[in-house]
Amino acid sequence: MNRVLAIAGVVIRELYRRKDFYVLFVLTALITLLLGAVNFFNDPKIVRYLKEVCLLLIWISAVVIAVTTTARQIPSEKENRTIFPLLAKPVTRWEVILGKFAGCWLAAGIALLVFYLFFAVISESRGGEGTPAPKAAAATQVAPGPQAHDDHAHEPGCCNHAPASPNPWLVYLQGAWLHWMMLAVVIAMVLFGSLIFAAPSSNATIMFIVIGGILLLGEHLNKVALRQTEPVQTILQILYFAIPHLEWFDLRDFIIYDHPPVAFGPCALATAYAAAYALLLLVAAWLVFRRKGLTT
């Protein structure tokens, strides 16, 4: 365990030394600016739109950071040959994989923490600074809309109070948590890819396509399958059940439309689902890495 943490520590230290965290500051500044602009608009539609843009930005940049950071880990160890003195120590390759995973995942966690914290503080301070009118308006606007008809609408506390979400902070927390869990799957997937595709750039590109594909199409796959003829239908259905459904971890609409938090059960289930997929992918990565010669 100590060995895994030591390797993770080096990953984070590299990010820090490479000044990669500057990207974080730039993005955070952008979020702050965008949300700060919200103050000028009292139109709830624009407010919601800006929040949506911000969250999309957070999602895209978190995935980009996670994929690009992870994709270069093991290839650069080989390229710079730092893998040699490392593996000459009594460290197993499984520990190397776990350490790289832990480092990238922690770094992604730090990025998410910063993003969501800024997002939450700014959007809540806006509502709390004596001008609750636009927020209440936003809530009443949402209520008759199609978004309110999902399965959370019946939860107590949602119907009586005008300011819809009883605990917005919990929603932000859940959003960030599930987002982080999703990144665990993404990072494990990229790590696995980095052992199969030689060049980090091709690995990253393929992973962006796969992740984008799952996020955009994943949930529709079974519906599409029903409309196809036989061989294709089965293939699509198998695919639907095999892929990690990253889109299930997306709580952006909950945040934008001030929904009440997700119940504990589904949240835990999603966490377990992510853990299972991440573990599966890490084991797959290890199986590839285990018997690999390092000099070819």
Place this chain on the structure above:
Amino acid sequence: MTNVIEIRELRVEYPGRNRSEPPRVAVDGLSLSVRPGEVFGFLGPNGAGKTTTMNVLLGFVNATGGEAFLFGVNVREPIARQRIGYLPELTYYYRFLTAEELLRFYARIFGIPRAETDRRIDALLKLVELESVRRRPIKTYSKGMQQRVGLAQALINNPDLLILDEPTSGLDPLGRMKVREIIQRLKQEGKTVFFSSHELGEVETVCDRVAIISQGRVREEGRVSDLVAKYRCDLERVFLKVIGYEPPSGN
């Protein structure tokens, strides 16, 4: 007593670039044993297979045939590497870390306790004379300084066996002398040193035994003094004769 290094009929082939190209044989039926407390010189011309053999011992390259053991443990087991220190041929370290951070990282990999780590880092940086730059990133070091970082990391776990791939390459005469002194001191402490080198003069002064390989095979092996007596010339001439080089006549 088990040999520290035991290599039996080792064969390593690197696959060809494509299917029509035959695999290239880097090590071809090499057998070798190194006894405890020995300083063993592993000699051979460029491309003879020295680094490849060491890479097998360290588990980086899988043997195509034959077996290798460290302290009686098959080199496929990571635990075989608990008691060894390794210095790679070229400097391969995390360039963004400082010497101190690098040593601390490796000490953690070995599970060395904190206080002991501090003590060893101080002693090692003093030994390789990098105390004054210990807080500077490795990328700002000169080649020789990086080589000395390598030596320090190879010693962090107080190993019983040192595998050094050309430890003196890139060092100035003073640095070479220091390395020789370190090797001699390790020998006095009862450690085993297995190293490759092209500096036959220094091999002659520090080694108990040598093996001369070429094209992946051991061509000659024995005590330095015995070889010198057998061929009636210095080690450099022995080396040239063994690898089949005929000096121009009239010399």
